[in-house]
Amino acid sequence: MIPERTIGRLSLYRRILDQVLDQGRTYIFSHELAKLSGNKPAQVRRDLNVVKCPGCASKGYDVQEMIRCIDSTLDGPDKQRIALVGVGNLGRAVLHYFLGRRKKLEFAAAFDRDHDKVNRVIHGCRVYHIDELNDVIRKENIRLGVITVPVSEAGHIADLLVHGGVRGILNFTPAPLRIPPGVYVENIDITSAIEKVVYFTDLGNREKEKE
Amino acid sequence: MIPERTIGRLSLYRRILDQVLDQGRTYIFSHELAKLSGNKPAQVRRDLNVVKCPGCASKGYDVQEMIRCIDSTLDGPDKQRIALVGVGNLGRAVLHYFLGRRKKLEFAAAFDRDHDKVNRVIHGCRVYHIDELNDVIRKENIRLGVITVPVSEAGHIADLLVHGGVRGILNFTPAPLRIPPGVYVENIDITSAIEKVVYFTDLGNREKEKE
Numbered sequence: 001m002i003p004e005r006t007i008g009r010l011s012l013y014r015r016i017l018d019q020v021l022d023q024g025r026t027y028i029f030s031h032e033l034a035k036l037s038g039n040k041p042a043q044v045r046r047d048l049n050v051v052k053c054p055g056c057a058s059k060g061y062d063v064q065e066m067i068r069c070i071d072s073t074l075d076g077p078d079k080q081r082i083a084l085v086g087v088g089n090l091g092r093a094v095l096h097y098f099l100g101r102r103k104k105l106e107f108a109a110a111f112d113r114d115h116d117k118v119n120r121v122i123h124g125c126r127v128y129h130i131d132e133l134n135d136v137i138r139k140e141n142i143r144l145g146v147i148t149v150p151v152s153e154a155g156h157i158a159d160l161l162v163h164g165g166v167r168g169i170l171n172f173t174p175a176p177l178r179i180p181p182g183v184y185v186e187n188i189d190i191t192s193a194i195e196k197v198v199y200f201t202d203l204g205n206r207e208k209e210k211e
Numbered sequence: 212m213i214p215e216r217t218i219g220r221l222s223l224y225r226r227i228l229d230q231v232l233d234q235g236r237t238y239i240f241s242h243e244l245a246k247l248s249g250n251k252p253a254q255v256r257r258d259l260n261v262v263k264c265p266g267c268a269s270k271g272y273d274v275q276e277m278i279r280c281i282d283s284t285l286d287g288p289d290k291q292r293i294a295l296v297g298v299g300n301l302g303r304a305v306l307h308y309f310l311g312r313r314k315k316l317e318f319a320a321a322f323d324r325d326h327d328k329v330n331r332v333i334h335g336c337r338v339y340h341i342d343e344l345n346d347v348i349r350k351e352n353i354r355l356g357v358i359t360v361p362v363s364e365a366g367h368i369a370d371l372l373v374h375g376g377v378r379g380i381l382n383f384t385p386a387p388l389r390i391p392p393g394v395y396v397e398n399i400d401i402t403s404a405i406e407k408v409v410y411f412t413d414l415g416n417r418e419k420e421k422e
Binding site for chain 1: 399
């Protein structure tokens with residue numbers, strides 16, 4: 001099993017390499033990728049060893065080959081089907097961002113209570129009513145869920161997802177989810193992140209005032 | 212200086228307490244807040260000690276008093292003015308979420324290149340052209356910035372913000388920002404979070420298949 005931080009770095013390398021490829025480059029040295037990603041060259045070389053990516057001392061790494069090695073580690077053999085619950089601003093932002101970006105990742109269904117959104121296709125993804133959640137994720141064989149609903153609904157939605165067979169959740173609400181063992185949860189708390197910036201920046205000011 | 216994790220928990224407690232207050236409750240015990248926030252009661256009591264919140268053994272903590280104690284720690288004495296750069300889906304989601312939610316936090320200006328957005332007020336925040344960034348953040352005395360632009364622009368935008376006097380940044384792009392010492396940066400990488408969920412969930416499946 002590859003550690004979480006390594007997975008995070010591989011995810012970042014891949015996005016940088018996509019850009020490098022768009023710029024028409026076919027080879028890259030580890031020290032260049034290190035600079036672009038904000039890591040040390042030795043770290044980059046260790047990570048590329050993990051995904052068994054062969055390098056060449058004189059030319060560096062073949063960019064396409066490197067992307068393929070990261071793909072096969074991060075994406076797994078099968079296409080991953082994802083459900084998104086809560087088609088507000090944040091939900092739309094997530095759908096829009098991923099539209100057509102990763103071949104192996106597909107937002108296969110979205111859910112909302114708002115009848116103006118239900119039965120529409122938003123950023124390439126069909127929106128169903130939340131009451132249909134259990135049926136749709138079973139029928140569509142969806143194993144991953146993204147929760148972008150208001151915090152008060154998060155617990156209920158997580159229960160529905162897990163009951164329907166979802167085994168991995170990205171939770172954008174600050175609600176701590178009570179989920180059974182065997183379900184992987186990753187949390188992103190945007191409010192808390194902003195409040196950290198406020199606190200630690202303000203602290204800098206206060207310390208300066210003291211000087 | 213309070214550690215980052217404590218700040219994160221205090222931010223979460225405050226949002227839970229806002230809800231508790233909305234439900235008409237005036238007192239809460241530490242073990243209740245612990246359950247609602249997914250922490251241990253002893254942890255909650257230590258955190259409340261940090262913000263000097265007095266409790267009562269028989270009635271628990273006064274909810275409004277607790278919010279006031281957290282406010283005075285997290286928010287600092289002055290109103291914090293924030294600039295948001297990149298008014299796409301994610302930028303709108305952030306503006307919308309914070310609209311009127313925190314008295315001491317104000318999104319004072321937003322910036323974009325799109326002329327259809329410039330000079331409009333979106334979710335309570337005026338949108339300026341990116342070329343005006345330096346002038347506006349100086350004039351408005353803005354010290355905090357949120358970056359929700361495409362990754363290729365992030366470095367340039369961070370430079371502009373810092374040059375204009377910003378000292379705290381929340382960066383939603385995967386680009387590692389090269390910023391001078393004294394500027395606090397918090398990163399949220401949504402793609403990497405989703406790819407972690409994909410990897411660790413798929414790994415669960417693979418391990419199950421092996422059994």
